[in-house]
Amino acid sequence: MSSEPSNDAAGISGVLLASETHFLQVIEGKFEDVNTLFRRIFRDDRHSEISIISFSVIDARLFHGWGMRGIGTFNLNKEIESKLVEKYGAEEGGIRFPLEEWKTLSLINDIKLTGDLPPWKI
Numbered sequence: 747m748s749s750e751p752s753n754d755a756a757g758i759s760g761v762l763l764a765s766e767t768h769f770l771q772v773i774e775g776k777f778e779d780v781n782t783l784f785r786r787i788f789r790d791d792r793h794s795e796i797s798i799i800s801f802s803v804i805d806a807r808l809f810h811g812w813g814m815r816g817i818g819t820f821n822l823n824k825e826i827e828s829k830l831v832e833k834y835g836a837e838e839g840g841i842r843f844p845l846e847e848w849k850t851l852s853l854i855n856d857i858k859l860t861g862d863l864p865p866w867k868i
């Protein structure tokens with residue numbers, strides 16, 4: 747299954763990181779569209795214990811043109827992964843996803859800058 751066609755149709759952009767144990771997702775779009783998608787994802791029993799790190803009005807998208815890019819952090823180049831583990835901490839041997847908005851954006855940006863974006867699809 748791919749979420750990209752439905753996201754494109756709804757004008758949603760963002761990024762979805764997956765580790766062995768967690769997802770970290772940024773959803774960008776119109777207020778109603780983001781809420782509609784969030785309600786759908788919330789009901790999905792492929793995950794649990796969902797936390798909202800931040801919900802805010804933005805004046806520009808950070809992930810325009812990314813659809814809902816999926817990145818499997820467990821498939822990152824090992825050298826890059828160990829640097830990120832050093833910076834953000836480890837969980838089950840992989841990168842621990844932060845719970846602070848500024849740190850999540852920093853992690854995503856660090857991954858983006860490496861150009862090593864191992865595709866992953868839910």
Ligand SMILES: Cc1cc2nc3c(=O)[nH]c(=O)nc-3n(C[C@H](O)[C@H](O)[C@H](O)COP(=O)(O)O)c2cc1C
Nearest residue numbers: 749752753762769771783786787790792793814868
């Ligand atoms: C972590 C996670 C992220 C998801 N992200 C999206 C997404 O960005 N867009 C989307 O359409 N579905 C996403 N899904 C899938 C939805 O939960 C849902 O299964 C899908 O949209 C189909 O919904 P429906 O069966 O109600 O039509 C995600 C699921 C999970 C577990």
